[in-house]
Amino acid sequence: MKRIEALQAIVDATPDLPVVATCAATSRELASIEDRENNLYLLDAMGLAISVGTGLAQAIKDTNVSRAVVIEGDGSLLMNPGAAITAGYLAPENLVVVLLDNGVYASTASIPTQAVTIDLGRFAESVDLKVLRANNTEELAVALKQTLTEDGPWFIHARTEPGNEPGTKLLLIDPVVHGDRFRRWLTPRLSA
Amino acid sequence: MSTTITQDRHREVVDALVGLAPDGVAYVPSASIAPIINGALEAQEKGDLPLVYAVSREEEAVGLVSAYPFADKFGVIIMQDNGFGNALTALTTMAVSYHLPLLIVANTRGGLGEYNSMIHSISEPVPELLRSSNIPVFRVDRRNPAEDWGATVKEAGNHAKMTFRPVVVLMEFYDHKDAKAKA
Numbered sequence A: 001m002k003r004i005e006a007l008q009a010i011v012d013a014t015p016d017l018p019v020v021a022t023c024a025a026t027s028r029e030l031a032s033i034e035d036r037e038n039n040l041y042l043l044d045a046m047g048l049a050i051s052v053g054t055g056l057a058q059a060i061k062d063t064n065v066s067r068a069v070v071i072e073g074d075g076s077l078l079m080n081p082g083a084a085i086t087a088g089y090l091a092p093e094n095l096v097v098v099l100l101d102n103g104v105y106a107s108t109a110s111i112p113t114q115a116v117t118i119d120l121g122r123f124a125e126s127v128d129l130k131v132l133r134a135n136n137t138e139e140l141a142v143a144l145k146q147t148l149t150e151d152g153p154w155f156i157h158a159r160t161e162p163g164n165e166p167g168t169k170l171l172l173i174d175p176v177v178h179g180d181r182f183r184r185w186l187t188p189r190l191s192a
Numbered sequence B: 001m002s003t004t005i006t007q008d009r010h011r012e013v014v015d016a017l018v019g020l021a022p023d024g025v026a027y028v029p030s031a032s033i034a035p036i037i038n039g040a041l042e043a044q045e046k047g048d049l050p051l052v053y054a055v056s057r058e059e060e061a062v063g064l065v066s067a068y069p070f071a072d073k074f075g076v077i078i079m080q081d082n083g084f085g086n087a088l089t090a091l092t093t094m095a096v097s098y099h100l101p102l103l104i105v106a107n108t109r110g111g112l113g114e115y116n117s118m119i120h121s122i123s124e125p126v127p128e129l130l131r132s133s134n135i136p137v138f139r140v141d142r143r144n145p146a147e148d149w150g151a152t153v154k155e156a157g158n159h160a161k162m163t164f165r166p167v168v169v170l171m172e173f174y175d176h177k178d179a180k181a182k183a
């Protein structure tokens, strides 16, 4: 599956859940599908998405918002694998990490990542995340459904094709305005 | 039981952290602040702090507690100043750029009383690194009585919330009146 097809499956499964997206092409393609108020784009901060998602999962625990969803890439995860270790250690049952693994740094000239040979799903298992695997959009949709109804911490290892969706617009947004849009979407729902 | 000036400072900082009522406290270990980390863990056991946890690296801590303000919550990081090199990209591109309040209390190294021959190479430029990144720094050392350490930590936490940004308190533990005060 293409990354944009995987992102479409995630959008379909998360109309009312906070979604933290890793930087660059992943955030841009997510916004190109639908620039939803429940999306939080990390405009830079490569390698930080799982940490931010774990913190968000802590912050919404025992509220009416049932899950914190993270969209991470293989290159970004490899930049900060400790974040996954800490997620496994803290084990928030309301955390869902979706790894879109295309084996390359798609945002930086498609240079191969270490995920070409290292199985990041196996890595996630070794740090006590509950791993599901998805090789197409149907499997991804099924996996997402399971993670939104059964307790995690979840890690969906989704294999995607290398490459970016052509013609996707840059995200030329003020991070303060963007973050506040997300906060104003999230906070009323915590006690609603 | 009498306590040393350093123990009093540890206690004041822990009490100030509890007083700020943070929603989570992430820590990266250091011998100098181990008593503060242990104090925070004891406060968690007593129910005075909700969530105190270890992370493997400073930038993770920044990512984790940066997320709290999106849910109108607030977090604290306990670390050592040599970790600001690890934390700087996350601090600037996340916490500073998105205007996310958080408090960092960090012990300093590389100054008076230091035994390590290279740690000053990162610790000395830290205040300038932070200030040039628009991160305010408040400092306490041997000249500040213990209660001032606590008051500084408490007000730095309020300052972070009031000004919507990360704020750092640097604590230099060396004190010639306490032989056990670590660098």
Ligand SMILES: [Mg+2]
Pocket: A073, A074, A075, A100, A101, A102, A103, A104, A105, A106, A113
């Ligand atoms: Mg990739």
